Amino acid sequence: MSFLMYEMARHPDIQEKTRREIWEVCKYDPEYKVTYEDLHNLKYCDMIINETLRIHTSVTEVRRMCTTDYQVPGTNVTIQKGTFVLIPIWALHNDPDYYENPKEFNPENFGEEKKADRKNAPFFPFGEGIRSCIGMRFALIQMKLAMVKYLKHFKYELNSKTPKDIQYEASPVAIEPKGNVLFDIKK
Numbered sequence: 001m002s003f004l005m006y007e008m009a010r011h012p013d014i015q016e017k018t019r020r021e022i023w024e025v026c027k028y029d030p031e032y033k034v035t036y037e038d039l040h041n042l043k044y045c046d047m048i049i050n051e052t053l054r055i056h057t058s059v060t061e062v063r064r065m066c067t068t069d070y071q072v073p074g075t076n077v078t079i080q081k082g083t084f085v086l087i088p089i090w091a092l093h094n095d096p097d098y099y100e101n102p103k104e105f106n107p108e109n110f111g112e113e114k115k116a117d118r119k120n121a122p123f124f125p126f127g128e129g130i131r132s133c134i135g136m137r138f139a140l141i142q143m144k145l146a147m148v149k150y151l152k153h154f155k156y157e158l159n160s161k162t163p164k165d166i167q168y169e170a171s172p173v174a175i176e177p178k179g180n181v182l183f184d185i186k187k
Ligand code: HEM
Pocket: 058, 059, 062, 063, 125, 126, 127, 128, 129, 130, 131, 132, 133, 134, 135, 136, 138, 139
């Protein structure tokens, strides 16, 4: 959420578009109780969350042990049984071969048009396969609910103490922003 709100503050036009979707789906009324269905209908918020998880991939890599010899399709490379494989999710999400201008925050990367254009672009912030993240749905709902609460009636700007180009700090589980991410918040 720190990275998501950081990108919102850096892109006031995108922030405003997000807020308008929230008003449309979850009403302007501060007393309105958000439903599960409303969260499902916040399609632009989905694009914002995906683009945040692409650029600032929280879990930067996953690891697997190869259980049988495996020939990588279209190559003469065979990964031997017993080989330890590291899958660099962050690097794939930020690879210009798959995403044009990968450092640019562009929610349209997850719009219908672009999605159809680049069917093979990797995107798996929650991992893949039977050991993928068990908390994915919970995390996505929590993030959308937080977006509604944060953005519905408040505007965010980067505070002068927040770096314009955020650096990462490694933690045992996921990357975090280096230093504090401070905002100036207006009603
Ligand atoms: C944005 C938030 C989150 C991200 C990006 C994330 C990402 C990941 C990733 C990449 C994995 C490894 C998957 C793999 O090896 O293929 C994982 C595993 C896991 N995550 Fe998450 N996660 C998030 C939130 C959560 C939450 C909220 C929970 C619990 C409520 C959770 C519980 C787990 C568990 C238990 C595993 C291990 C699953 C297994 O080994 O079978 N995660 N997560």
